[in-house]
Amino acid sequence: MKDVRKLAEEIVAREGGFVNDPDDPGGATNFGVTIHTLRRLRPGARVGVEDVRGLTRDDAVEIYLEHYFARPRIGELPQPLWATVFDMYVNAGANAVRILQRLLNDMGQDVAVDGAIGPQTIAAAHRAYDMAPNHMVDAYGIARRDYYYRLADQRPASRKFARRRDGGKGGWITRAEEFISPRYHLSDAQHRARTGAWA
Numbered sequence: 001m002k003d004v005r006k007l008a009e010e011i012v013a014r015e016g017g018f019v020n021d022p023d024d025p026g027g028a029t030n031f032g033v034t035i036h037t038l039r040r041l042r043p044g045a046r047v048g049v050e051d052v053r054g055l056t057r058d059d060a061v062e063i064y065l066e067h068y069f070a071r072p073r074i075g076e077l078p079q080p081l082w083a084t085v086f087d088m089y090v091n092a093g094a095n096a097v098r099i100l101q102r103l104l105n106d107m108g109q110d111v112a113v114d115g116a117i118g119p120q121t122i123a124a125a126h127r128a129y130d131m132a133p134n135h136m137v138d139a140y141g142i143a144r145r146d147y148y149y150r151l152a153d154q155r156p157a158s159r160k161f162a163r164r165r166d167g168g169k170g171g172w173i174t175r176a177e178e179f180i181s182p183r184y185h186l187s188d189a190q191h192r193a194r195t196g197a198w199a
Contacts, residue, residue, distance in 0.1 A: 004075070007083050008064040011090050014175065015060075018053050023157040028052040031060035032090050041067065064090060072097065073117040078129040080137050084179035088144055091175070097121070099143050104128050107139075141180035148172040149194060156199065163195045 015032030026034035028049045038055070039047045041063065068089045069075060074082055081100075088096035094115030101113040101121060109124035129136050152162040152172075162170045169177070169191050177185050186194070 004065065004069055004082070004086075005061065007086055008061045008069065009057075011064060011087050012057050012060045014087070014178075015090070020049065023160065030055045031057060033060050033063055037063070037067075073122070076117065076122045077125045078136070080133075081125065081129070081140060084137060084140055084144065087175070087179065092147070095147065096144075099147055100125065100140060103136075103140055103143050107131065107136075137179065138181050138184050141176055142184060145173060145176035145180070145186075148176060152195075152198070159195070159198050163191075163198065167192055167195070 012031045015029075018028070018030040020028040026036065028035040030052045033052065033055055035047060035049065035052045038052055039045075042051075045051075064086075069082075069086050072089055074086050074089065077085060077100075085096055085100060088099065092099075097115045097117055098113050101111050101115075104111050104121070104124045105113070107128045109128050111120050111124045132139070148162050152159045160170065161172045163173075164170050168188060169186070173186075173191065
């Protein structure tokens with residue numbers, strides 16, 4: 001397993017540089033750190049777009065390690081889940097944990113779907129992983145991919161993140177599939193069938 005700093009560096013590389021897409025609810029973002037996140041982390045400061053633009057890769061790595069890995073307690077989950085849950089937490093916050101908690105319930109564990117990693121979720125994740133060590137990471141990745149599709153179903157402005165202009169897999173879907181075994185990747189035809197109803 002890669003060390004956590006390496007995982008954070010890979011997420012920063014995956015997120016890319018500065019963007020300010022009006023269709024992205026996160027607003028101005030640099031290396032995946034949104035203006036809203038920066039304002040929360042710098043209480044009392046007047047944080048603007050230029051502050052976001054001025055973030056460095058090293059700044060983003062440190063923010064991820066502290067606020068997206070350590071504080072949410074991802075390191076207390078089974079280690080094979082770290083990379084995908086960490087990556088999803090950067091992308092979707094507490095929804096990353098809710099996806100895990102719903103999966104745990106589907107696997108017969110009784111946990112609250114509250115978006116917080118506490119003792120109940122940690123214990124359930126370890127029990128579930130012990131039951132299905134060869135499948136749980138894929139199951140989480142598939143649930144994550146399904147989350148992105150459902151989000152795009154409900155929010156037409158977000159569809160461009162799930163489907164490219166040529167109809168192929170968008171960034172959200174390819175990102176989720178980076179953490180899923182190739183045998184569970186959707187074919188191009190399956191992806192097009194899943195998104196065919198979108199305008």
